[in-house]
Amino acid sequence: MSLAPLGPPVPGFSIGSVALSSPLLLAPMEDVSAQPFRRLAKRIAQPGLVFTEFVSAMAIHYGALKTLKKMQIHPEERPLAIQIFGGEPDVMAETARIAEEMGADILDINMGCWVPKVCKTGSGAALLKDPDTAEKIVQAVVRAVKIPVSVKVRAGWDYSLFAAPDLARRFQDAGIQMLTLHARFAKQGFEGEADWRLIESLRSAVQIPLVGNGDVKTPEDARRMIETTGCDGVMVGRAAISNPWALARIRAGLAGESLPAGPTLSERIALALEHCQMQVCFEAEVDAYEEMDGWKPEARAEIELRAIRQLRGQLPMYIKGEPGAAHVRSLLTACSSVAEVRSTLAQFQFAQDPREAVPTA
Numbered sequence: 001m002s003l004a005p006l007g008p009p010v011p012g013f014s015i016g017s018v019a020l021s022s023p024l025l026l027a028p029m030e031d032v033s034a035q036p037f038r039r040l041a042k043r044i045a046q047p048g049l050v051f052t053e054f055v056s057a058m059a060i061h062y063g064a065l066k067t068l069k070k071m072q073i074h075p076e077e078r079p080l081a082i083q084i085f086g087g088e089p090d091v092m093a094e095t096a097r098i099a100e101e102m103g104a105d106i107l108d109i110n111m112g113c114w115v116p117k118v119c120k121t122g123s124g125a126a127l128l129k130d131p132d133t134a135e136k137i138v139q140a141v142v143r144a145v146k147i148p149v150s151v152k153v154r155a156g157w158d159y160s161l162f163a164a165p166d167l168a169r170r171f172q173d174a175g176i177q178m179l180t181l182h183a184r185f186a187k188q189g190f191e192g193e194a195d196w197r198l199i200e201s202l203r204s205a206v207q208i209p210l211v212g213n214g215d216v217k218t219p220e221d222a223r224r225m226i227e228t229t230g231c232d233g234v235m236v237g238r239a240a241i242s243n244p245w246a247l248a249r250i251r252a253g254l255a256g257e258s259l260p261a262g263p264t265l266s267e268r269i270a271l272a273l274e275h276c277q278m279q280v281c282f283e284a285e286v287d288a289y290e291e292m293d294g295w296k297p298e299a300r301a302e303i304e305l306r307a308i309r310q311l312r313g314q315l316p317m318y319i320k321g322e323p324g325a326a327h328v329r330s331l332l333t334a335c336s337s338v339a340e341v342r343s344t345l346a347q348f349q350f351a352q353d354p355r356e357a358v359p360t361a
């Protein structure tokens, strides 16, 4: 069953030469927005644009292969933005060029990350306190690449200064083609509610597309953000973790379509397993999970353990809210192979509804 449309369609917009089919953007999220997550979100929800998690320009400069892998793109994900962070214009420009060579459609610069390990290097949200360096970084990156450049900011460092409007004007003059505002100050972390009035205030500062971000969970939220702030697009993060169906509802709500029904428990469990297998394939650099049947057991076990560790936070969220899910969280956290994840989820599903048991092999 699907619910009636919420209103007329809200069109996508263009970031320079890149046209977005929907005004919904999937947020960059460290340790979440890996390629398998992005591909699943794209398949189920078709957001207008997906982002990689932030990529350290300095790590790329020093040739860290693990970091380079974060920039690997699959054709299914396009259009895609690679997000980079750093505090030095030359290093940022160099990494931007590599991101362009890796196939990014958009190059996004992070100026919103508030965590100390990032800010103490003069990167992320620390740049909100240093507008001259921020501007130099943007100028260097825009000069370095042919693809459109965008920036994601918070409102400012703390409540003493709403820094975003001045920065936005400088960045627009430097040639960026989209700006995203996470409507909180850096010092807040994730505390309090996002204050969408900040997005509305920023709207009149720039003519380039403005994307609002913060606390959008439903199609109603997304429409309200656009209506009340005048932003061109909506970026969604946490509501989409292990829940691409929430993203699909938001996209449909913005497109003026009927809202799709939520997933069944079987669908959620099936997607959790598929996510696991895709993460293993990504780590192993193979196209299909079955290709690993011929692998040496030790090599396969090592890759599966690594992949499942990366999904430790996300797997339990696929069944969040179901009775008994809290207990299964610890069982899933202890799993070290796809087979163990499959059997844990199968037992859980059997306990919920024996008629819907998933095959264990």
Ligand SMILES: Cc1cc2nc3c(=O)[nH]c(=O)nc-3n(C[C@H](O)[C@H](O)[C@H](O)COP(=O)(O)O)c2cc1C
Binding pocket: 027, 028, 029, 030, 031, 032, 052, 053, 054, 083, 110, 112, 113, 152, 182, 213, 214, 215, 216, 235, 236, 237, 238, 239
């Ligand atoms: C686990 C996690 C990791 C994040 N990593 C990044 C990141 O790499 N780059 C970035 O710009 N923002 C990052 N963010 C912030 C989100 O992109 C987004 O701005 C924030 O979650 C607010 O949106 P939401 O209320 O829709 O979640 C992260 C957020 C979360 C929850």
